Amino acid sequence: xTRIIIPDKxxxxxxxxxxxxxxxxxxxxVISDVVRILPHGGEVSGTVYTNPDTDEDWLATGEGFVPLTxxxxxxxxxxxxxxxxxxxxxxxxxxxxxxxxxxxxxxDIPAGWCINDGKEYRLRQVALPALLDxxxxxxxxxxxxxxxxxxxxxxxxxxxYMGAIERMGRNQRASAPPGHSExxxxxxxxxxxxxEKEVLTAAFSDTPQGRWLAExxxxxxxxxxxxxxxxxRTGYISEPWHWRFWGR
Numbered sequence: 630x631t632r633i634i635i636p637d638k639x640x641x642x643x644x645x646x647x648x649x650x651x652x653x654x655x656x657x658x659v660i661s662d663v664v665r666i667l668p669h670g671g672e673v674s675g676t677v678y679t680n681p682d683t684d685e686d687w688l689a690t691g692e693g694f695v696p697l698t699x700x701x702x703x704x705x706x707x708x709x710x711x712x713x714x715x716x717x718x719x720x721x722x723x724x725x726x727x728x729x730x731x732x733x734x735x736x737d738i739p740a741g742w743c744i745n746d747g748k749e750y751r752l753r754q755v756a757l758p759a760l761l762d763x764x765x766x767x768x769x770x771x772x773x774x775x776x777x778x779x780x781x782x783x784x785x786x787x788x789x790y791m792g793a794i795e796r797m798g799r800n801q802r803a804s805a806p807p808g809h810s811e812x813x814x815x816x817x818x819x820x821x822x823x824x825e826k827e828v829l830t831a832a833f834s835d836t837p838q839g840r841w842l843a844e845x846x847x848x849x850x851x852x853x854x855x856x857x858x859x860x861x862r863t864g865y866i867s868e869p870w871h872w873r874f875w876g877r
């Protein structure tokens with residue numbers, strides 16, 4: 630299957646501040662001198678720099694360094710007046726979607742296939758039949774798989790991301806910034822077993838559900854986004870529970 634090629638993370642397309650404000654620091658350290666303050670929505674360009682001592686990502690500009698935890702960048706190909714065609718979306722830690730982007734064809738996932746936790750589970754209309762076919766095929770072989778998470782709006786992702794920063798620090802690679810989560814596409818599901826024994830853990834790959842998905846998900850157009858082999862390219866940790874629909 631042909632996949633899109635994610636462009637250079639240091640492409641000069643500008644980044645914009647998604648928090649209230651962000652500081653340009655003299656050095657890539659939060660405690661360093663502040664050169665000036667960028668307001669919400671303010672734009673800045675530079676190259677991505679990872680501090681080898683702290684493993685934190687910064688944007689190196691001509692003036693100084695801006696923490697990548699406060700800025701977002703929309704890939705030009707993701708700026709559409711309508712819903713972005715499936716399989717053409719370019720999204721990773723360094724390229725994202727408009728934070729307000731919402732696909733116009735979201736539909737509900739039947740509750741029987743979801744973890745019953747009171748949340749809303751939605752997916753793009755074209756992806757839903759493929760998901761149901763996949764879950765039904767697994768069940769027919771005695772492997773029960775449930776949806777733990779699906780479409781998430783940009784504002785909701787912002788709260789998840791800021792919470793992850795507070796819990797795990799600025800160098801965390803588990804939660805995406807707003808606009809940079811594949812969940813916002815409406816073509817991604819996080820999956821788990823019925824009993825929720827291995828939820829959002831690497832051990833999920835060794836469960837019957839994880840092994841079945843690794844062998845069969847591609848037959849239905851679903852592929853793992855984050856593996857041990859592509860962490861440097863995507864900017865995220867390996868996630869055996871996270872599956873994206875690319876089309877059959």
